[in-house]
Amino acid sequence: MQGFKHWQLQRDADGLAWATLDAADGSANTLGREVMEELGGLLDQLDREPPKGLVIRSGKAAGFIAGANIEEFTKIATVDDAKVLVKRGWDLFNRLAAVKYPTLALVRGHCMGGGLELALACRYRVAVDEPGTKMALPEVMLGIVPGWGGMLRLPEVVGPAAAMDMMLTGKNIDAKRARKMGLADECVPPRVMENTARMVVLSARPRRELPFMQKLMLGPLKGIVANGAKKQVAKRARPEHYPAPYAIIDIWSKFGGNALAVPANDPASLESVFGSATAKNLIRVFFLQDRLKAFGKDSDFAPKHVHVIGAGVMGGDIAAVCAAKGMTVTLQDQSVERIAPAIKRAAEFYAKRYRGDKKQVRFALDRLIADPQGAGVAQADVIIEAIFENLEVKQKVFADVEARAKPDAVIATNTSSLKLEDIAATFRNPSRLVGIHFFNPVPKMPLVEVVTAENSDADAAKKAAAFVRKIDKLPLPVKSAPGFLVNAVLGPYLLEAMRCVDEGIAPEAVDAAALAFGMPMGPIELADTVGLDIAMAAGKGLTGAAEPPKKLAELMAAGNLGKKSGKGFYTWVNGKPQKSQASAPSGLADRLVKPLLDATQRCVNQGVVGDADLADAGVIFGTGFAPFRGGPMNYLKNKAA
Numbered sequence: 001m002q003g004f005k006h007w008q009l010q011r012d013a014d015g016l017a018w019a020t021l022d023a024a025d026g027s028a029n030t031l032g033r034e035v036m037e038e039l040g041g042l043l044d045q046l047d048r049e050p051p052k053g054l055v056i057r058s059g060k061a062a063g064f065i066a067g068a069n070i071e072e073f074t075k076i077a078t079v080d081d082a083k084v085l086v087k088r089g090w091d092l093f094n095r096l097a098a099v100k101y102p103t104l105a106l107v108r109g110h111c112m113g114g115g116l117e118l119a120l121a122c123r124y125r126v127a128v129d130e131p132g133t134k135m136a137l138p139e140v141m142l143g144i145v146p147g148w149g150g151m152l153r154l155p156e157v158v159g160p161a162a163a164m165d166m167m168l169t170g171k172n173i174d175a176k177r178a179r180k181m182g183l184a185d186e187c188v189p190p191r192v193m194e195n196t197a198r199m200v201v202l203s204a205r206p207r208r209e210l211p212f213m214q215k216l217m218l219g220p221l222k223g224i225v226a227n228g229a230k231k232q233v234a235k236r237a238r239p240e241h242y243p244a245p246y247a248i249i250d251i252w253s254k255f256g257g258n259a260l261a262v263p264a265n266d267p268a269s270l271e272s273v274f275g276s277a278t279a280k281n282l283i284r285v286f287f288l289q290d291r292l293k294a295f296g297k298d299s300d301f302a303p304k305h306v307h308v309i310g311a312g313v314m315g316g317d318i319a320a321v322c323a324a325k326g327m328t329v330t331l332q333d334q335s336v337e338r339i340a341p342a343i344k345r346a347a348e349f350y351a352k353r354y355r356g357d358k359k360q361v362r363f364a365l366d367r368l369i370a371d372p373q374g375a376g377v378a379q380a381d382v383i384i385e386a387i388f389e390n391l392e393v394k395q396k397v398f399a400d401v402e403a404r405a406k407p408d409a410v411i412a413t414n415t416s417s418l419k420l421e422d423i424a425a426t427f428r429n430p431s432r433l434v435g436i437h438f439f440n441p442v443p444k445m446p447l448v449e450v451v452t453a454e455n456s457d458a459d460a461a462k463k464a465a466a467f468v469r470k471i472d473k474l475p476l477p478v479k480s481a482p483g484f485l486v487n488a489v490l491g492p493y494l495l496e497a498m499r500c501v502d503e504g505i506a507p508e509a510v511d512a513a514a515l516a517f518g519m520p521m522g523p524i525e526l527a528d529t530v531g532l533d534i535a536m537a538a539g540k541g542l543t544g545a546a547e548p549p550k551k552l553a554e555l556m557a558a559g560n561l562g563k564k565s566g567k568g569f570y571t572w573v574n575g576k577p578q579k580s581q582a583s584a585p586s587g588l589a590d591r592l593v594k595p596l597l598d599a600t601q602r603c604v605n606q607g608v609v610g611d612a613d614l615a616d617a618g619v620i621f622g623t624g625f626a627p628f629r630g631g632p633m634n635y636l637k638n639k640a641a
C-alpha cells in the first residue's frame with residue numbers, strides 16, 4: 001500500500017478513501033505524467049479493496065489542480081507524442097468515471113483544464129465558496145482541446161449551451177455559479193467542506209437531471225447547436241487562425257467528445273490541432289505571460305495606499321483600477337469638479353464589474369477618495385503622476401511630491417512621450433523617478449511598461465513592478481527611449497496605414513488587411529478610437545516623419561478627432577464605425593506590418609527591452625498583436641526559416 005510521491009491515500013473509519021494530491025515539485029498541483037501514473041496506481045489499490053466512496057482533494061493552499069503540466073506540452077515533438085498525452089488522460093479519467101464506488105472531487109481554489117476534467121470524471125463535485133475557487137476549461141486559449149473527457153462530460157453535466165460557452169471562451173466559473181449551473185452539487189464554506197464531501201459521496205443521490213431543452217440539445221438538436229456555436233465563434237476567430245474552437249465543436253458533435261476518434265485528415269483531428277503553428281505559438285504566449293508575471297516577485301513591497309495626480313482619462317482610470325484591487329486611493333486634480341467625472345466613471349466600472357453587488361461597489365468607491373489638495377502624497381506607498389503632457393508643469397508637481405513623499409514611496413510618471421531624465425532633472429534625487437506607463441483603456445489593457453533611465457534606482461523599479469502585479473497587470477521593464485516599446489512599435493504601423501489611405505486605398509481595405517493578418521482591430525479604426533489628436537502627437541515624436549499623413553492633417557484641421565468627436569477616418573454612430581464592405585488587396589498586410597516588425601527588431605537591438613521574447617510579450621499584451629503568431633520577433637524568425 002501507499003508509496004506515492006505526489007498522492008496520499010487514507011482510509012477513514014467510515015470506509016471512505018481520501019486521496020490527497022500534493023504534487024512534490026511545485027506550489028500548485030499539475031497533472032504531469034508521474035502524477036497521472038500514480039493516480040492509476042492508486043485506483044489499482046482501491047480496486048483490490050474497494051472503499052465505500054472516494055474523495056479526491058488537494059493538499060495545496062494554492063488550489064485544487066491548475067491543469068495539465070504545460071511544460072510537458074512544450075516537449076511534444078510529434079503528433080504521436082500528443083496522442084500519447086491525450087490518451088493517457090482520456091483512458092485514466094474513463095477508468096475513474098467507471099469505478100463501482102461513488103467518487104467526489106472536493107474543489108477548493110483553482111480547478112482548471114485537466115483538473116476540471118478529473119473532477120468531471122467523479123460522480124459528484126463539492127465547490128468550496130472562496131474567492132479563489134474557479135473552474136474552467138481554458139485549453140482553447142492555448143490553441144488546444146480538452147481531450148481528457150471534458151468535451152464528453154461537461155455537456156452532459158451542465159448541458160451543451162453552458163458547456164460550449166465554457167469550452168469556447170475558457171471563462172472562469174466561481175463556486176456559487178458552479179452550484180447554480182449544476183457543475184457543482186454543493187457550494188459550501190470551508191469549515192464544513194469535509195463533512196459535506198463525506199455526506200454527498202455516501203448519499204447515493206442521483207445525478208441532477210438536465211432541463212428538457214438541454215437534453216434535446218445533447219440528442220436530436222446537436223447539429224443545430226453545433227452550427228449556432230460555430231457562427232458565434234466565427235464572429236471572434238477565423239478557423240485558419242484559431243482552429244481549436246472549431247475542433248471542440250466538431251469533436252463534441254460528431255465524435256462523442258473523443259479527440260482520439262477523429263481521423264487524421266479531419267480539421268478537428270489532433271494532427272491538425274496539435275500540429276498547428278497556432279497551438280505552438282499560444283503555448284509560447286502562455287509562458288511569455290508567466291515571464292512577465294515573475295517581474296516584481298523578488299520584492300516584498302505590499303503597497304496599500306496609492307496617490308494619483310491628474311484625474312483625466314488615464315489618472316481617473318488608474319485610480320479606479322487600484323481601488324478595485326483593494327488599495328486605498330487618493331485622487332488629486334486641480335479642483336473637485338475635475339475629479340468628479342472620474343469618480344462617476346469608476347462607479348459605472350464597478351457596477352459592471354461587481355454585477356450589481358451594491359456592497360462591493362460601495363466598498364470600492366469608499367476606497368477611492370477625492371483629494372484636491374493632494375494630502376495623500378505624504379501617506380502614499382506609490383505616487384503616480386498622470387497630468388497633461390507638459391514638462392514644466394510636471395516638474396512643478398514633482399517638486400512638491402518629492403518634498404512630501406515618504407522616503408520609501410515609489411514616485412512614478414505615466415508620461416508617454418516626455419523623457420524620464422528631463423522630468424527627473426529637477427528632482428533632488430533624480431534616481432527616485434520611474435515610469436509606470438499604462439495603456440488606454442486602463443481597465444482592459446493587461447500590459448504596463450515599467451520605465452527606467454540610466455541612473456534610476458533599481459529597487460524603485462522592482463517595487464514598481466511588484467505594484468503592477470498587485471493590481472493584476474503584466475509589468476514589462478523597458479528603458480527610457482522615445483515611445484518605450486509599445487508606442488515605438490505602434491507609431492510606424494499606424495503611419496504606414498495612413499500613408500496607404502493617402503495613396504487612395506480605402507480605410508476599410510486597410511483595416512481588412514490587418515484583420516486578415518490577425519490583428520484584433522484595424523489600424524485606421526484604432527487611430528480613430530485612440531483619438532486622432534493623440535495619434536498625431538505620438539506620431540510627431542515617434543515616427544521621425546517630416547510631414548504628417550495628408551488625410552490625418554485634413555481631419556485634424558476640420559476638428560474631426562475620431563470616435564470621440566463622431567467623425568474621423570470613419571463616421572461613428574453609437575460608438576461604432578460605419579464601414580462599407582471591402583476586401584484586403586493582396587500583399588497589403590505584409591506592407592502594413594513591416595514597419596511594426598522593423599520597429600520591434602530595432603527596440604531589441606537598442607536594448608529598450610531585455611530580449612526578443614520580452615519584446616514579443618510586450619507587443620502582444622500591449623497592442624493585441626495577433627497572439628497566434630507568437631509575437632513579431634517569433635513571426636520574423638518563422639518567416640525566415
Ligand code: NAI
Pocket residue numbers: 309310311312313314315332333334338385386387388389393397414415416417437438439440534
Ligand atoms: P487628460 O487631459 O485626460 O487629463 C489630465 C488631467 O491632469 C486633467 O484632469 C487636468 O486637470 C489634470 N492636471 C493638469 N495639471 C495638473 C496639476 N498641476 N495638478 C493636478 N492635476 C493637474 O490627460 P490623459 O490623457 O489622462 O494623460 C495624462 C498623462 O498620461 C500624460 O502624461 C499622457 O502622456 C499619459 N498617457 C496618456 C495616454 C492616453 O491614451 N491618453 C496613454 C498613456 C499615457
